[in-house]
Structure formats: C-alpha cells, structure tokens
Amino acid sequence: MSAVKPVLSVKDLSLKIRGNLILDGVSFELEKRKITGLVGESGSGKSLTALSIMQLLPNGAATNGSIAFDGTQVLTASEEAMCDLRGDDIGMVFQEPMTALNPLKQIGEQVAEGIRIHAGVGHEEAEKRAIAILSRVGLPPEKYPLSRYPHELSGGQRQRVVIAMACAMKPKLLIADEPTTALDVIVQAKILDLLKELVSENDMALLLISHDLGVVAGLADDIVIMRQGKVMEAGPAIQVLQRQAHPYTAQLAKASTHIPKQTNIWKAPELSQPLVEVSNLICEYPGNRTSLFKRPTPFKAVDRVSWQMDKAEILGLVGESGCGKSTMARSLLGLIKPADGTIAFEGKVIGSPDGIARADIVQFVQTVFQDPYGSFNPRHVAERLVAEPLFTRTDLSKSDKRELVQEALNDVGLTSADGDKYPHEFSGGQRQRLAIARAIVNRPKLIIADEPVSALDVSIRAQILDLIIELREKLSVAWLFISHDLSVVQAICDNVMIMKDGNILESGNTKAVYAEAKNPYTRALIKAAPDLSNAIRLRSKS
Numbered sequence: 001m002s003a004v005k006p007v008l009s010v011k012d013l014s015l016k017i018r019g020n021l022i023l024d025g026v027s028f029e030l031e032k033r034k035i036t037g038l039v040g041e042s043g044s045g046k047s048l049t050a051l052s053i054m055q056l057l058p059n060g061a062a063t064n065g066s067i068a069f070d071g072t073q074v075l076t077a078s079e080e081a082m083c084d085l086r087g088d089d090i091g092m093v094f095q096e097p098m099t100a101l102n103p104l105k106q107i108g109e110q111v112a113e114g115i116r117i118h119a120g121v122g123h124e125e126a127e128k129r130a131i132a133i134l135s136r137v138g139l140p141p142e143k144y145p146l147s148r149y150p151h152e153l154s155g156g157q158r159q160r161v162v163i164a165m166a167c168a169m170k171p172k173l174l175i176a177d178e179p180t181t182a183l184d185v186i187v188q189a190k191i192l193d194l195l196k197e198l199v200s201e202n203d204m205a206l207l208l209i210s211h212d213l214g215v216v217a218g219l220a221d222d223i224v225i226m227r228q229g230k231v232m233e234a235g236p237a238i239q240v241l242q243r244q245a246h247p248y249t250a251q252l253a254k255a256s257t258h259i260p261k262q263t264n265i266w267k268a269p270e271l272s273q274p275l276v277e278v279s280n281l282i283c284e285y286p287g288n289r290t291s292l293f294k295r296p297t298p299f300k301a302v303d304r305v306s307w308q309m310d311k312a313e314i315l316g317l318v319g320e321s322g323c324g325k326s327t328m329a330r331s332l333l334g335l336i337k338p339a340d341g342t343i344a345f346e347g348k349v350i351g352s353p354d355g356i357a358r359a360d361i362v363q364f365v366q367t368v369f370q371d372p373y374g375s376f377n378p379r380h381v382a383e384r385l386v387a388e389p390l391f392t393r394t395d396l397s398k399s400d401k402r403e404l405v406q407e408a409l410n411d412v413g414l415t416s417a418d419g420d421k422y423p424h425e426f427s428g429g430q431r432q433r434l435a436i437a438r439a440i441v442n443r444p445k446l447i448i449a450d451e452p453v454s455a456l457d458v459s460i461r462a463q464i465l466d467l468i469i470e471l472r473e474k475l476s477v478a479w480l481f482i483s484h485d486l487s488v489v490q491a492i493c494d495n496v497m498i499m500k501d502g503n504i505l506e507s508g509n510t511k512a513v514y515a516e517a518k519n520p521y522t523r524a525l526i527k528a529a530p531d532l533s534n535a536i537r538l539r540s541k542s
Contacts, residue, residue, distance in 0.1 A: 035196065279343075
C-alpha cells in the first residue's frame with residue numbers, strides 16, 4: 001500500500017455483462033503526478049476497466065468491488081454525481097479522435113462547451129479558456145482558428161483537440177485509451193511528451209492504456225499487466241519489465257521485439273528486370289480555387305518520384321501522414337491516374353498502348369488494408385469475400401475458384417470450415433489473415449500492405465509478420481509494406497524508402513539506413529520510434 005493517498009483506488013473490481021465475467025478481481029491504485037500504464041491484448045479488459053471508472057458501461061453490466069475516486073465511491077454514485085465528475089475531475093482521451101469529435105461542430109465550440117457546463121461561465125470566458133488550452137496543446141488560434149471543423153485537421157491535430165477537451169478543467173485523473181496507436185512516430189512522440197507535461201503541470205494522475213510496451217516503458221512510472229480480465233503483474237514499470245517475472249509479461253516483451261525467422265534470406269537478383277519500376281511519378285489533386293479568373297494550382301501529392309523493387313522483395317515505405325504514401329499506393333493499384341511519369345510491371349508500362357491496361361492491374365497487384373473489418377462486407381461469408389479477386393476470371397470454373405479459395409485459406413493458417421463464417425465471427429488477427437487470403441488468392445506478384453499490423457496487439461502482430469515472411473518464401477510474392485512503425489519495418493523489410501512531402505528522401509538496405517541514416521528527417525524518425533529495450537536501458541540509468 002502506497003504511503004501517498006491515491007487519487008484512484010480500484011479494489012477487487014469484477015464486471016459481468018449479460019452473465020459473462022469480463023473483469024475478475026482487478027486491483028490497482030493511481031497517484032497524482034504519476035503515469036500508470038495499463039497493458040494487455042485486445043479482450044483483456046483494459047477499456048472496460050476505464051469505462052467502469054467513468055461509469056459508461058453498456059446495458060446489462062453488473063459490477064462488484066470498489067472504485068474510490070477522491071473520496072467518491074464510483075460504483076454507488078448517482079448518474080448526476082458522475083456527470084459532475086466526468087469532464088471536470090475525470091477526463092478521457094479516446095483512441096480514435098474523429099469518432100470522439102462532433103463533425104458538425106467547430107473545434108473551438110467543442111472545447112468551450114465542456115468549460116461552460118462544468119465551470120458555469122459565459123461564452124466569452126469559455127472561449128478565452130478554450131483558446132488558452134488549445135494553445136497549450138500546440139493549436140494556437142492564429143494558426144488553427146477556432147472555426148475549423150475536425151475534418152480540416154490532421155490526425156495528430158485532432159488528437160490534440162481531444163486532449164484539450166479532456167484537460168480543459170484540469171482534471172485530477174486523465175484516462176488515455178490508446179491515444180497514439182494510429183499516429184506517426186514523430187507525432188506520437190509529441191503527443192506523449194504533451195501528456196507527460198500536462199500530468200506534471202496539473203498534478204494529474206494519468207492512466208495510459210496501450211498494447212505497446214515500448215510506449216509504456218518510455219513514459220510510465222507504474223505498470224499493470226492484464227489478461228482475460230485479470231491482473232497478471234503490477235508494480236514499478238521498469239522493474240516489472242526488467243524482471244518479467246510473470247510468463248505473460250515475458251511473452252508480451254518477446255512479441256514486442258519479435259523478428260520473423262527467414263529460411264531463405266532474400267538477395268537482389270543479378271541483372272534481372274525489376275518487378276516494379278516507377279519513373280518520375282507525379283500524382284496531383286485539384287487545388288483550392290482562390291479566384292474565379294484563375295485556374296487553381298494543383299497540389300502535388302507525389303513529386304517526381306523514382307524507385308524500383310524486385311521479385312519477392314519486401315520494401316518498406318515510411319513517412320508521416322500526408323507525405324504521399326497512400327497516393328503512391330493508389331497509383332500502383334490503378335485507382336488514380338498519374339499526372340506524369342510511368343509505372344511498369346516487369347517492363348510493361350501501365351496504360352501504354354503496348355503495356356498493361358489499368359483494368360488488368362488486378363492480375364499483378366493486390367492490397368491488404370489496415371482495418372480488415374472495414375474492408376469486408378459484413379453480410380458475406382469468408383469464402384465469398386476471399387473469392388472477390390476471382391470474379392473477373394472467366395478462365396476458371398466455379399470448382400476451380402472454390403479450390404483456389406480453400407488453398408488461400410489454408411496458406412494463411414485458416415481452414416476450409418472458416419469459409420462459412422461471417423467477418424464478425426473472427427478475431428482481429430484472424431480477420432487480417434482473411435484479408436491476406438483475399439490478397440493472395442489470385443496469385444499476384446505484388447501485395448501492397450497499408451499499415452497491416454498497426455491496430456494489432458504485439459502477439460498477433462508477431463504472428464502476421466511471420467505469415468508475411470512465410471508467404472514471401474512460399475509464393476515468391478513481393479510486398480510493399482507501408483507503415484509508421486519503424487520497429488516493424490526494421491524487423492521485416494529488406495529495403496526501405498523514407499518519404500516526406502511527396503519526395504523520397506532516403507532509401508537503401510534497411511539495416512544500413514537504420515545504422516547510418518544520412519537525412520536528418522530519417523534520424524528524427526528513428527529517434528522518435530518507441531523501443532522497449534532502449535527505453536528500459538535509458539530509464540534504468542536515470
């Protein structure tokens with residue numbers, strides 16, 4: 001028991017939803033000016049622990065135990081009392097800011113609204129305080145007017161607005177649920193630094209929910225490891241992560257630093273034609289019209305980019321949001337027509353009279369998206385979803401297509417019986433395997449993987465990375481691996497390209513680029529990336 005009076009004390013918390021035991025005897029404490037990391041896989045109960053503290057549980061939920069917050073017993077508090085606490089004494093930052101913000105309200109009004117309700121001040125005073133907190137989180141009104149809507153901001157800027165809303169009343173407790181999962185490493189580092197500063201300035205306690213041990217190791221004072229609704233291990237963060245006394249802690253740490261084994265180390269073929277060759281590629285979007293009499297200047301998302309990759313190569317593409325990564329991927333898929341330059345597969349230029357028609361690109365390239373659930377029709381079974389790339393194949397009979405689908409499911413570690421299931425019946429990792437099965441069913445020569453593991457737990461991420469290596473060796477398929485997670489790129493990619501503002505700043509062998517980065521931006525990316533081993537080493541010395 002801590003000698004300092006805790007801001008929050010959770011004791012023997014149990015939660016049942018419609019008869020199912022979700023949380024089982026969860027206990028931990030939070031102190032002011034301290035950051036506690038709550039770590040575990042999806043389904044471990046992290047978010048429902050947070051929602052129990054906020055008393056925002058779904059219908060049919062039944063709780064036992066104790067949640068004491070600053071003298072208030074949360075589990076027996078009235079809804080009126082909880083409304084006073086939420087946003088005033090307890091703030092919460094959600095994982096996806098776009099869904100946490102009202103798309104129809106300007107950001108200034110969204111921040112000011114909570115201030116008016118909880119502080120009881122007028123519009124003018126609330127706006128003044130909103131300006132102050134938005135400026136504090138790096139969104140001064142002279143650069144980011146209060147009149148902007150959420151869609152007019154980047155992902156990192158929207159997350160700052162959510163943090164401003166949560167911290168506007170200087171709460172005693174701030175809960176941050178996966179606040180940086182979808183952010184680039186540089187933006188992520190800035191958000192984490194901001195949270196740390198706010199904890200110190202406002203004497204807050206911060207509950208940081210994450211599946212990324214690298215993030216937690218670099219920031220948290222204490223750590224709570226959860227699995228299947230139970231606390232496996234808890235204590236000072238660095239001590240717990242150094243000892244790894246519980247097998248599950250050791251399992252998470254091992255998965256965080258997992259490097260897939262390769263039977264055949266890839267080597268660039270000598271004197272061969274590249275699988276993909278991009279030459280002087282320019283991709284543009286319409287610019288904003290500033291005058292009725294002037295044609296708007298197009299925005300160059302990709303600006304005179306040239307690169308190539310070989311058969312069975314895994315090429316990493318790294319850069320911050322808006323750098324042109326996804327635009328370049330869409331051009332490879334034939335979804336947008338370049339303003340200039342060429343893209344060739346095995347020497348055949350896309351769109352040229354003697355090259356490849358854009359409609360036929362599907363024969364060469366497929367894609368795996370970040371969120372497989374969002375890319376599946378929930379009304380169709382897995383077998384039909386995997387078969388989609390075969391719909392245009394007139395040279396195959398129904399039995400041939402069914403055989404290819406079953407082979408693809410087996411290749412990714414699923415079974416033929418899984419073909420009769422719907423997307424919601426699969427776990428997150430299984431859905432990503434299903435997405436990969438759909439990508440390989442037509443036996444393409446290139447798969448574009450756009451952030452395929454960023455939303456996955458570290459243990460599932462390790463399994464998917466192993467699968468990618470296995471499929472590369474079995475099918476000789478090349479991968480363009482788009483990611484903001486440099487630890488993943490370093491673990492799996494043969495070569496890497498660093499992209500910024502539509503340009504390739506640096507490229508080469510992955511190990512060489514990481515060991516001796518030449519461009520300052522590349523060095524900044526590497527420095528900002530969370531690293532479990534490095535964080536433990538640095539904080540152990542301090």
